[in-house]
Structures are given as C-alpha cells and as structure tokens.
Amino acid sequence: xxxxxxxxxxxxxxxxxxxxxxxxxxxxxQRVQNRIRTxxxxxxxxxxxxxxxxxxxxFWAGYVWLHYGSLPERPLPVAQVRMPPVRAVAPTTARKPSxxxxxxxxxxxxxxxxPAATPLSSEExxxxxxxxxHPEEARAALQQAPSSELEPIRIEPLQIDxxx
Amino acid sequence: MTxxxxxxxxxARFAALVDRQARFVYRVAYAVLRNVFDSEDVxxxxxxxxxxxxxxxxxxxxxxxxxxxxxxxxxDRLRKRRDEPLTPDIPARHxxxxxxxxxxxxxxxAIHRLxxxxxxxxxxxxxxxxxxxxxxxxxxVVLGIPEGTVRTRIMxxxxxxxxxxxxxxxxxxxx
Numbered sequence: 001x002x003x004x005x006x007x008x009x010x011x012x013x014x015x016x017x018x019x020x021x022x023x024x025x026x027x028x029x030q031r032v033q034n035r036i037r038t039x040x041x042x043x044x045x046x047x048x049x050x051x052x053x054x055x056x057x058x059f060w061a062g063y064v065w066l067h068y069g070s071l072p073e074r075p076l077p078v079a080q081v082r083m084p085p086v087r088a089v090a091p092t093t094a095r096k097p098s099x100x101x102x103x104x105x106x107x108x109x110x111x112x113x114x115p116a117a118t119p120l121s122s123e124e125x126x127x128x129x130x131x132x133x134h135p136e137e138a139r140a141a142l143q144q145a146p147s148s149e150l151e152p153i154r155i156e157p158l159q160i161d162x163x164x
Numbered sequence: 165m166t167x168x169x170x171x172x173x174x175x176a177r178f179a180a181l182v183d184r185q186a187r188f189v190y191r192v193a194y195a196v197l198r199n200v201f202d203s204e205d206v207x208x209x210x211x212x213x214x215x216x217x218x219x220x221x222x223x224x225x226x227x228x229x230x231x232x233x234x235x236x237x238x239x240d241r242l243r244k245r246r247d248e249p250l251t252p253d254i255p256a257r258h259x260x261x262x263x264x265x266x267x268x269x270x271x272x273x274a275i276h277r278l279x280x281x282x283x284x285x286x287x288x289x290x291x292x293x294x295x296x297x298x299x300x301x302x303x304x305v306v307l308g309i310p311e312g313t314v315r316t317r318i319m320x321x322x323x324x325x326x327x328x329x330x331x332x333x334x335x336x337x338x339x
Contacts, residue, residue, distance in 0.1 A: 009326045016275035020294040024190040024204060032182050035208045036215050040175075 178215055181226075186211070188227060188297060189234045192306070195291035196238035198280060206241055210234045227297060231306045235288075242284075278328050279321075286321040289314050 120128070131138040186207060193206035210233050214220045223229045279287060292303045300318070304311040 005330070006326070009329055010322075012271065013275065013322065013325055013329065016272045017279070017290070017294045019272050020195075020276055020279060020291060021191050022194045022200065022203070024187055024207070025200065028190060028204065028207065029183050029186045031204070032186055032208050032211050033179055036178070036182075036212055039212055040215070 174221075178220070181214075181220065182211055185226065185230050188295070189230055191295045192231050192234040192292070192298075193238045195295060196235060196242055196288060202241060202245070203238070206234060206238045210237050213237070225305075228302050228305045231292075231298065231302065232308075235292075235306045274332060275325070275329065278325055278332075282321055282324065286317050286324070289317045290321040293318055 189210055190203055190207050193203035193210075194200070197203050197206065210230070214233065279290065282290070289303055289307060292298050292306060298306070300314045301311050304314045307314065
C-alpha cells in the first residue's frame with residue numbers, strides 16, 4: 001500500500017473514529033443525582049435498628065447458657081398424678097322393658113289349672129275307693145299308723161385307745 | 165461538625181464529582197457498549213457503587229479510577245447481553261453541505277461497523293482512544309494491561325481497519 005494512500009486512509013479512519021464516541025442525552029448529571037438520592041433514602045436506615053435486637057438476642061443466649069448450661073444434671077422430674085376420690089355410685093333401677101318388647105313376645109297357652117293335675121295311680125285310686133266306702137275303718141287305720149316323727153341320731157362318743 | 169452536616173457536605177462533594185465526570189464516564193461506557201441507554205444505566209450504576217463506598221473521597225487520579233470502574237461495569241453488562249446482537253446507536257452528525265454530510269455519515273457508519281466487528285481485545289483500546297481525554301497510559305490503567313500492549317493492540321486494530329477500508333473503497337469505486 002503506497003504511503004499516500006495509507007495517509008488518506010488514516011485521515012478517513014481518524015475522522016470516522018472521532019465520531020465513534022457519543023454524547024449523552026441532556027440532563028444526565030441530574031438523573032444520576034436523582035437516582036443516588038432515591039437510593040440513599042432507602043439505605044439510610046440507622047444501623048442501631050438492627051444492632052439492638054441482635055445485641056438483645058446475644059445477651060439472652062449468654063444469660064441462658066450461664067444459668068442453665070453449666071449446672072449439674074438435675075434428676076428427672078417424676079410426674080405426680082392425683083387420683084380423684086372414688087365416689088359411691090347410686091344403683092340404677094333396671095329399665096322396664098318397653099311396651100314394644102311385650103307386644104312382640106308370643107302369648108303362651110293358658111291352662112285351666114296350673115300346674116296341671118296328673119292322673120291318679122292305681123294305688124291312689126284303690127286308697128280313694130277304700131276311704132269312700134269305709135271311712136270309719138280308714139280313720140282308725142290312720143290313727144294306728146306309727147308316728148312319722150323321727151328320733152334324733154345318737155352317736156356314741158369316740159374312744160381311742162392309748163398307743164403302746 | 166455534626167453527622168448531619170458531614171453527610172450534607174459529603175453529598176455536595178459527590179454531586180460536584182457527578183457534574184464533573186458524568187459525561188466522561190458515559191463516553192467510556194459507550195465505547196464498550198455502543199448503546200445510549202445501556203451506557204446511561206452503567207453511568208448510574210457506577211456512581212451508585214461509588215457513593216455507597218468511601219474510596220471516591222481520596223482518589224489520586226480521579227479520571228483513571230472512574231474510567232476503570234466504568235469499564236468493569238460496562239464489560240460485565242456486555243457479557244450479560246452477549247447473546248443479543250450488537251446494535252450500535254450511530255450518532256447523527258451533519259456537516260454544512262447536506263450531500264457531503266450524507267456521504268460522510270455513510271462512510272462513518274461503514275467504518276463504525278468495521279470497528280464493531282473487531283475482536284473485543286482490539287476494539288476496546290481503540291474505542292477508548294476516541295475519548296479525547298484518555299491517553300495510552302490511562303487506557304492501560306483502565307484495561308489493566310501494560311501500556312506497550314495497548315499501543316500494539318491499537319496499531320493492529322488500525323491496520324486491520326485500513327485494509328478493510330481500502331477493500332471497501334475499491335468495491336465502491338468499482339461500482
């Protein structure tokens with residue numbers, strides 16, 4: 001590339017590069033300052049706002065550790081359960097069966113004489129005929145019959161011989 | 165002096181710093197990002213970070229410090245938007261003659277596209293040279309590389325651009 005041409009290219013290049021940069025829009029400084037002011041308002045919260053609760057938490061943790069952390073182990077507490085006194089329970093009356101239950105129960109056949117009379121045996125029939133025909137003799141025979149009273153059993157005292 | 169008075173004085177000094185350097189900071193951001201809105205966001209972010217700290221009150225080289233801080237913020241933003249295509253806002257510059265201005269604008273736009281197409285390691289030092297206030301020593305501080313490396317990269321970038329520009333001119337003359 002000849003020197004003249006090189007110089008010409010340098011000039012064109014310099015001219016173009018001079019415009020490569022750009023100027024900001026008007027009011028840039030003001031916009032930057034506004035942004036900083038807005039941000040500063042948010043960040044200007046005093047540090048003690050956070051420091052006070054943090055210090056309180058540290059203090060409380062230290063207090064708990066000093067008072068409870070270094071003591072010997074305490075015996076485990078045993079639960080004491082208080083039982084209420086036993087109260088007498090009043091007897092409750094049985095509930096009457098409801099009428100409904102009665103209605104459902106099947107009705108039993110009723111006998112004219114209860115318990116039903118059993119038929120007489122042959123000895124009883126013979127005795128009855130004898131008493132009907134000969135009442136005087138039957139009365140006398142009853143009076144002569146031995147007393148039905150039983151005498152008490154008499155047990156002789158036990159006698160045990162001496163051992164030789 | 166009470167704390168409140170100290171805070172007011174601090175704010176006043178910072179406002180003066182913003183007034184003094186906001187445009188310079190913007191140009192540094194724009195050299196990296198090539199977008200008006202992103203560059204302004206970076207300016208605000210840079211000053212906000214600075215305000216929250218206290219290092220700005222004792223700066224040996226105010227401009228170098230600001231340029232470095234801005235460059236870092238802008239490069240971070242550039243990495244985040246890497247997926248998006250670079251859409252430079254080409255500023256409209258009008259000469260006295262509308263026809264000349266149109267031709268010049270056309271050439272400028274073409275050269276700007278060539279610059280944007282350079283690798284970042286070459287484009288950024290070159291872009292920073294377009295900011296009048298920055299010399300190669302300051303650019304070295306901003307980029308965190310030796311001054312000699314800055315000069316080498318700028319020369320390489322210019323060589324590439326001149327070759328591409330020559331090819332472009334030949335094409336246009338041929339047509």
